[in-house]
Amino acid sequence: MSKKKLKVLLLSLLPLFLLGFLALRAFENSAAYYYTISEARAKDVSEQKLRIKGQLVEDSVTYNAGMPLLQFSLTDGQSHLRASYQGVLPDNFHHSEEVIMEGTFDSSGEFQVSKLMLQCPSKYEGEE
Amino acid sequence: MAYLGIILLYLACGSTILAIITGLLAIREKNGSKGALTARWSTLSTLAISLATLGLIVAFLSNDFAVAYVARHSARNLPLIYKVSALWAGQSGSLLLWLLVISLLTLGVQRDKESHRVGLGIVIDLVRLFFLLLLLFVTPPFELLADPPYDGSGLNPMLQSLGMVIHPPLLFVGFSGFLVPFALALTGLITRDDQAVWQERAVPWIRLSWLFLTAGIVTGGHWAYTELGWGGYWAWDPVENASLFPWLTSTALLHLAILPKEYRFKRIWSYGLIVLTYLLTIFATFLTRSGVLDSVHAFAGGVLGQIFLLVLVLLFVFCLALGWSRRKLLRLTDTQAGQGLSAAGTNILISSVLLLMLCAGVLFGTMFPLISRFFGAREVVLDASFFNQLSVPLFLAILFFMSAAPVLQDPMSIVRLLKRLWLPVLLASGVGAATANGAFALAAFGFGTHLPGLLVPSSTREWGAVLAHLGVLIMLVGITGSSLYxxxxxxxxxxxxxxxxxxxxxxxxxxxxxxxxxxxxxxxxxxxxxxxxxxxxxxxxxxxxxxxxxxxxxxxxxxxxxxxxxxxxxxxxxxxxxxxxxxxxLVGWIWVGSWIVYLGMLVILCAQARQVRLWPKKTG
Structure with a gap:
């Protein structure tokens, strides 16, 4: 009886081990660390993939549709961060209150965005 | 119009409360007159809810910008169809629509006095009461503006799309439908009913809800594909993942349902998966409403997310305790259980475990920002590559067991089939990149094993199942092609x-x-x-x-x-x-495949309609 129970236990642990293995394997290179703009400026985080949230600084946006290359600054109220994104200007870019970006710092200290997220305008407004 | 709407919602709330009270009384009595009364109260509240929803639609159509919700989501020059769909462009309207869908779907259950006497109607009415209380006191849809504007602020252009008209209602129907199996499971355990009976009754509901949930997810993917900035048809966004969780568990549930009731693990797995599926639909709502995770589709946070989280935790504890206290009912004795493990049973069990692993893995990845924050470390977000690396092997394994299903009943036929299939498998392996080899080979294998069932099916239901499987394989080809090429x-x-x-x-x-x-x-x-x-x-x-x-x-x-x-x-x-x-x-294969999946499920639903009704009428 106890042998049978042990077997059942081992068998039910197998999927967990497998899942753990898969998750560990997948974890590499897919983690992005949350930093505020001030933190990112203060520390040396050149190698890591970061996720940074901030408000768009008005008049900081330049866009070259031919490349295409989008450059802008984000602020968290204290410090600014210049970022550049090689991609198409999203429709709701100027409109969005908050910009979330993922990427890394390049050698010149500019933030190279690999993924740009804007809060979808379908935003179900929170009611008080 | 707004006042009428508010009155109707109060009326619905009152009659739902009365239905619950008389329903509780009806359980005790013998002759069933209170059961009939309950059915009337319950139906009245559905009528009031329908009229209230209609009222809000009329407010949209007549540009009644005194209603705050209409002013926020509509404008005079909005095309007619989007004026109607603007109903679910915001939070309170979505909840109202969801409540309406629940009410209409379960109308047959509500009108049946027997259903109230066994407590089923009461569980459904409790859920409806929850929604009504939210609509009356948390996010009122008929809130009035003191100073109505001449024109509304309009519906965002991104939402003026056919996707917005179709996708949310399909998801709501899918989510709502799982309420009935959930209610059946709870009442079946509480009243110590014959477990096989309620599990049988849940099957058509599971199938119907799965069909709508699948269609909801696919249409959402199609919409995201045609809309810029949403990252293609599937981006592993938290909001997209949220709808995938109940889909994975209900897919396991769907397959468990075809096993005979003597199957040893059926009862406990069915109960667990039904509860899990329903709780995950609530969890999906929590994820989309709470704003705890960043999403391109984020619906900004509010108190609603917290309420849903609270309900989720309470329900989870309750279901766990109920299952534990009735564990004897969920276990089959050796005399009840049929012959140990069948080929199909083992296959479905393994696939269910794989589906649950997939669900757990994606859940873990989605919640990882919160998990990492909870453990004091810096918040860490996992991107799409995590989900792809985790899910692709699991999906391929699941699809392998799915493809092998038709040949597993007869152990020898797999050898015969492999002999016949070596050429297409070899050819498919030669096409394209290394990652695609497995997927294309698997699809070829699956097409081969399902072909006999497609041409000479043993029953209508089997034909539907084969169609659905073939649809999934066609989608596999499309997803592989469009991700890699x-x-x-x-x-x-x-x-x-x-x-x-x-x-x-x-x-x-x-x-x-x-x-x-x-x-x-x-x-x-x-x-x-x-x-x-x-x-x-x-x-x-x-x-x-x-x-x-x-x-x-x-x-x-x-x-x-x-x-x-x-x-x-x-x-x-x-x-x-x-x-x-x-x-x-090969993107087109995804959409073609999805239609074949729907068709397959419709065939199954039609085949079953001859045997069981969604709510079978009882005599007396």
Whole structure:
């Protein structure tokens, strides 16, 4: 009886081990660390993939549709961060209150965005 | 109109409370007169809810901007169809629609007095009461503005799309439908009913809800594919994942349902999966409403998310305790259980475990920002590559067991089939990149094993199942192709230029403009030809709205079964225009496959309709 129970236990642990293995394997290179703009400026985080949230600084946006290359600054109220994104200007870019970006710092200290997220305008407004 | 709506919601709330009270009394009595009374109260509240929803629709259609919700989501010049769909563009309207869907879906249950006497109606009425309380006191849809504006603020252009009309209601029907199996499971355990009976009754509901949930997810993917900035048809966004969780568990549930009731693990697994599926639909709502995770589709946070979280935790504890206290009912004695493990049973059990692993893995990845924050470390977000690496092996394993299903009943036939299949498998393995080999080979294997069932099915139900499986395999081909074979170029063109892209030649003639009363549109139409024969046109345009600094871009998609050409008009500087061209291989297979899945499930539902009704009428 106890042998049978042990077997059942081992068998039910197998999927967990497998899942753990898969998750560990997948974890590499897919983690992005949350930093505020001030933190990112203060520390040396050149190698890591970061996720940074901030408000768009008005008049900081330049866009070259031919490349295409989008450059802008984000602020968290204290410090600014210049970022550049090689991609198409999203429709709701100027409109969005908050910009979330993922990427890394390049050698010149500019933030190279690999993924740009804007809060979808379908935003179900929170009611008080 | 607004006051009438509020009164109707109060009326619905009152009659639902009365239905619950009389329902509780009806459980005790013998003759069933209170059961009939309960049925009447319950039906009355559905009537009131329907009229209230109709009231809000009328408010939208008549531009009644005194209603705050209408003023926020509509405008005078909004096309008629979007005025109706604006009903679910916001939080309170979505809840109202969801409540309506629950009420209408369960109308048959509510009108049956027996259902109240066994407590089923009471569980459903409790859920409806929860929604009504939210609509009355947390997010009232009929809130009035003291100073109504002349015009509403309008519906965001991104939501003025067919996807917005179709996708949310389909999901709501899918989510709502799982309430009935959940209610059946709870009442079945509480009243110590014959477990096999309620589990049998849950089956049609599971199938119907699964069909709608699947359609909801696929139409959502299609919408995201045609909309810029949403990352394609599937981006592992938290909100997208949220709808996947209940889909994975209900897929396991769906297959468990076909096993005979003597199957040893059926009862406990059914109970667990039904509860899990329903709780995950609540969890999905929590994720989308709480704003705890970043999403491109985020619906900003509010108190609603917390309420749903609280309900979720309470229900989870309750279901666990109920299952534990009734564990004897969920276990089959050796005399009740049939012969140990069958080939189909083992296959389904393994697949269910794999589906649960997938669900747990994706859940872990989605919640990882919160998990990492909870453990004091810096918040860490996992991107799409995590989900792809985790899910692709699991999906392929699940699809392998699915493909093997038809040949597993007879152990020898797998050998015969492999002999027949070595050539297509070999050919498929030779096509394309290394990662695709497995997927294409698997699809070929699955097509082969399912072919006999397609041509000479043993029953209508089996034919439906085979169709659904084939649809999934076709989707597999589409998903593999469109993830791995992608081309992407940016070009700058002047009128008269031609662009060669893949096998296609595109002619650029210049931009054209169109003016409306409150907007103007700049667009371009490219003639697309292949082998010097014109195949069609591709049009992409940007619309600029008066008073908004946000343009809306329409992409052009030229679709064939082999590939999609995706055109985005990026910008222009006279005389040049910048175009973004993308090619995705085999995308069309995803949508074709999904229709075959729906068809298969419809066949199963029709086959079952002859045997069981969604709510079988009892005599007496």
């Amino acid at each position: 992608v081309d992407d170029v940016f070009v700058s063109v002047e009128p008269g230029d031609t662009v060669v892209f893949g096998d296609y030649v595109l002619d650029y003639d210049g931009l054209s403009a169109r003016y409306g009363s409150d907007r103007y549109t700049i667009g371009t139409t490219l003639a697309i030809s292949k082998d010097s024969r014109e195949r069609g046109t591709l049009r992409s345009e940007k619309t600029f709205w008066q008073g908004r600094n946000q343009p809306s871009t329409q992409v052009g998609i030229f679709s064939t079964l082999k590939e999609d050409i995706y055109l985005n008009l990026v910008g222009w500087e006279n005389p040049a225009a910048q175009l973004h061209l993308q090619r995705f291989a």
